[in-house]
Amino acid sequence: MADLTRETGVPVPTIKYYLREGLLPPGRPIGRNQAEYSQAHVRRLRLVRALVAYGGLSIAVIRDLVRHLDDPDVSGGDLLGAAQLTVTARHDPPPGPGRDRAERIIDDFMARHGWHDLERHPSRQTMIGLVTSLTELGREDMLDVLDDYAVAAEQIAEADLRIVGELRDRERVLEIVVLGTQLGDTIITSLRRLAQAHVAQRIHGPSPSGQSPSGSSPSGPAPCGPFPSAGTWSG
Amino acid sequence: MADLTRETGVPVPTIKYYLREGLLPPGRPIGRNQAEYSQAHVRRLRLVRALVAYGGLSIAVIRDLVRHLDDPDVSGGDLLGAAQLTVTARHDPPPGPGRDRAERIIDDFMARHGWHDLERHPSRQTMIGLVTSLTELGREDMLDVLDDYAVAAEQIAEADLRIVGELRDRERVLEIVVLGTQLGDTIITSLRRLAQAHVAQRIHGPSPSGQSPSGSSPSGPAPCGPFPSAGTWSG
Numbered sequence: 001m002a003d004l005t006r007e008t009g010v011p012v013p014t015i016k017y018y019l020r021e022g023l024l025p026p027g028r029p030i031g032r033n034q035a036e037y038s039q040a041h042v043r044r045l046r047l048v049r050a051l052v053a054y055g056g057l058s059i060a061v062i063r064d065l066v067r068h069l070d071d072p073d074v075s076g077g078d079l080l081g082a083a084q085l086t087v088t089a090r091h092d093p094p095p096g097p098g099r100d101r102a103e104r105i106i107d108d109f110m111a112r113h114g115w116h117d118l119e120r121h122p123s124r125q126t127m128i129g130l131v132t133s134l135t136e137l138g139r140e141d142m143l144d145v146l147d148d149y150a151v152a153a154e155q156i157a158e159a160d161l162r163i164v165g166e167l168r169d170r171e172r173v174l175e176i177v178v179l180g181t182q183l184g185d186t187i188i189t190s191l192r193r194l195a196q197a198h199v200a201q202r203i204h205g206p207s208p209s210g211q212s213p214s215g216s217s218p219s220g221p222a223p224c225g226p227f228p229s230a231g232t233w234s235g
Numbered sequence: 236m237a238d239l240t241r242e243t244g245v246p247v248p249t250i251k252y253y254l255r256e257g258l259l260p261p262g263r264p265i266g267r268n269q270a271e272y273s274q275a276h277v278r279r280l281r282l283v284r285a286l287v288a289y290g291g292l293s294i295a296v297i298r299d300l301v302r303h304l305d306d307p308d309v310s311g312g313d314l315l316g317a318a319q320l321t322v323t324a325r326h327d328p329p330p331g332p333g334r335d336r337a338e339r340i341i342d343d344f345m346a347r348h349g350w351h352d353l354e355r356h357p358s359r360q361t362m363i364g365l366v367t368s369l370t371e372l373g374r375e376d377m378l379d380v381l382d383d384y385a386v387a388a389e390q391i392a393e394a395d396l397r398i399v400g401e402l403r404d405r406e407r408v409l410e411i412v413v414l415g416t417q418l419g420d421t422i423i424t425s426l427r428r429l430a431q432a433h434v435a436q437r438i439h440g441p442s443p444s445g446q447s448p449s450g451s452s453p454s455g456p457a458p459c460g461p462f463p464s465a466g467t468w469s470g
Contacts, residue, residue, distance in 0.1 A: 046372070046373070050372050050374075054368060054372070076439075077435070077439040077440070080435060080439070081432075081435070084428065084431060084432070084435075088428050110429070114433070115429055115430070115433045116433075117436060118429055118432055118433065121428070121429055121432055122428075123425040123426070123428040123429045123432075124429065126421065126425045127422065127425050127426070127429070130418055130421060130422055130425070134414070134418065137281070137285050137414070139285075139410065139411070139414060141398065142398055142411060142414065142415055142418075142419075144394075144397075144398060145391075145394040145395065145397075145398055145415075145419070146422070148390055148391065148393070148394035149391060149394065149419075149422060149423055149426055150426055150430070151390065152387035152388070152390045152391045152423075153387070153423065153426035153427045153429070153430040154430045154433070154434070155383055155386065155387045155390075156380075156383065156384060156387045156427050156430065157427060157430035157431040157433070157434045158383070158434055159379075159380040159383035159384065160380065160427075160431055160434075161431065161434045161435060161438060162379075162380075163376065163377055163379060163380055167439070175374065176374070176377060179369070179372065179374060179377065180377055180380075181428075183365055183368065183369065183377075184377075184380070184384075184427075185420075185424045185427070186361065186365060187362065187365055187381070187384060188384055188387075188388065188423060188424070188427070189420045189423070189424075190358040190361045190362050190365070191358075191384055191385055191388035192388045192391050192392060192395075192419075192420070192423070193319065193356070193357075193358040193416075194345070194350055194353055194356055194358045194359065194362070194388070195350070195385070195388040195389045195391065195392035196319060196392040196395055196396065197316075197319070197353055197356055197358075198349075198350045198351075198353065198389070198392070199389070199392045199393055199395075199396045200315060200316070200319075200396060203396060204311075204312040204315070204402070
């Protein structure tokens with residue numbers, strides 16, 4: 001077990017916890033209180049640590065995923081679907097006329113983009129809730145972005161599925177889907193911010209200081225307030 | 236004030252709280268304990284409620300934004316930048332060789348996409364942190380998606396800036412930037428999930444049931460576990 005710690009940096013008590021919780025299979029017994037661990041253990045331990053640290057998943061959810069990973073009756077495609085669902089929140093909008101209208105808007109939208117057979121996908125419910133909110137806020141004009149967003153989302157998904165690649169290496173599928181979805185969401189929203197700043201500079205002029213909003217140095221402290229100093233975004 | 240409540244649905248105690256906190260300008264006094272409120276108040280109240288409910292912003296941040304909104308010395312472009320920064324988290328990665336390498340990767344990447352003058356944008360730091368994490372997890376292969384993501388992010392940003400439109404209507408700029416960034420992030424990540432399911436169906440075959448993963452009906456309860464029933468994602 002000391003070797004496992006040396007190779008992965010995961011402390012022994014944490015490894016023992018993962019063993020007790022069934023996230024890591026037991027080692028091969030080689031004597032009293034001694035067990036041998038293989039490279040497969042090292043790999044599984046790295047995966048579990050990554051799912052805990054970056055997947056935002058509970059131990060129970062990771063245990064279920066790992067069980068699927070080791071179950072030969074679960075196909076690679078099923079594993080992919082299961083992993084995607086664990087990182088998909090579901091927000092059901094309350095029923096009402098606003099929701100019925102939003103449901104029609106989303107169904108038209110999905111049909112327009114050829115996204116079929118997804119009537120029961122949890123993200124369809126989330127979209128209906130978001131559209132309900134926007135229309136109730138009187139901001140139906142913001143729905144004009146949806147078609148552009150859908151085209152961009154499909155390009156993102158193509159890249160995602162290309163990275164998952166062949167479904168044969170099951171641990172890789174699980175790790176990439178969970179990390180790629182959670183870290184990937186943050187990557188996409190960060191790139192969106194950068195691209196917004198880039199496009200805004202192009203439209204409304206470059207910042208005179210040649211720097212972007214925050215006045216602090218890259219390695220310095222975070223800015224105290226949420227606002228750029230005057231003039232850093234000329235409009 | 237009863238009229239304000241009738242028009243917006245915001246309860247009187249909440250309106251009083253917003254007045255005290257300076258989120259809503261006082262009405263025109265028309266007698267003892269009486270004030271007249273205009274359509275501008277109705278609009279501002281709707282904006283504040285939306286920023287509280289959907290922007291995830293603190294009262295202090297909204298007060299600063301509203302102050303900028305009413306300050307004629309703050310240009311439309313500055314307001315846009317300020318609003319974008321309030322909804323941009325900053326995560327500084329710890330220094331180290333991994334970070335230095337990630338910094339070079341991100342700078343090459345941004346130069347490749349012509350994203351200049353963004354050295355101090357908080358999202359550049361977040362990206363460096365994410366790349367550091369991925370390389371430390373041994374998942375550098377996942378960086379292959381970055382260029383496709385950047386192209387998609389720029390399309391999203393073009394749509395975002397188009398919706399903001401002219402910077403003359405300042406309340407609209409503020410509302411759309413804050414709502415469009417916060418709700419927009421959730422829209423984009425939900426569309427990404429749907430598009431992943433759509434592309435996965437295309438590559439790995441449609442689900443035999445003609446339905447997507449969750450077995451519950453659209454208006455039914457959320458699924459109990461994170462997993463689809465066996466076979467709903469054929470692979």
